[in-house]
Amino acid sequence: MSESRNRPIGVAFLLAQLGAHAAGRFAARVAELGLSPADVGLLRMIAFQPGRSQQSLAADLGVVPSRVTAMLDPLDRAGLVERRRSAGDRRNHELHLTAEGTRVMEDVKRTAMAHEADLTSCLSPDQRGQLLALLELVADDQGLTPGVHPGYRRS
Incomplete structure (x- = not known):
């Protein structure tokens, strides 16, 4: 049996x-x-929409607002997020990154760029762009919310 036959077949x-x-x-x-990946996702969503409410964050994540409160508490205690x-x-409370939260997000950005690289x-730059476009097309067709990991709904 050739090596290629031992490989699982299928995009999914x-x-x-x-x-x-x-x-x-x-x-x-x-x-x-x-940080955990969930922490990074929350920080990212707050960074992209400063002043958003906990309710709007809960709605985007697909979780109950009380779950968001529990998810934000450690970030608040760590001095990365503040509720105003x-x-x-x-x-209602508006969510903002603190100065430390903003600094941490710069570290996260560098880490994410290195991870993706x-x-x-x-892949060549053209291939990477092509792969990204195809994956975005599939994600959109599947009704996935851009920038929101579906794992939040299970947390």
């Missing part, structure tokens, strides 16, 4: 295999920064 399997591999490697990289009372509705090092 390869996506799952690469996804698990990439997620594990990313988790190890951000652990060096004292909304001037428009005192019952390592994972795609066998």
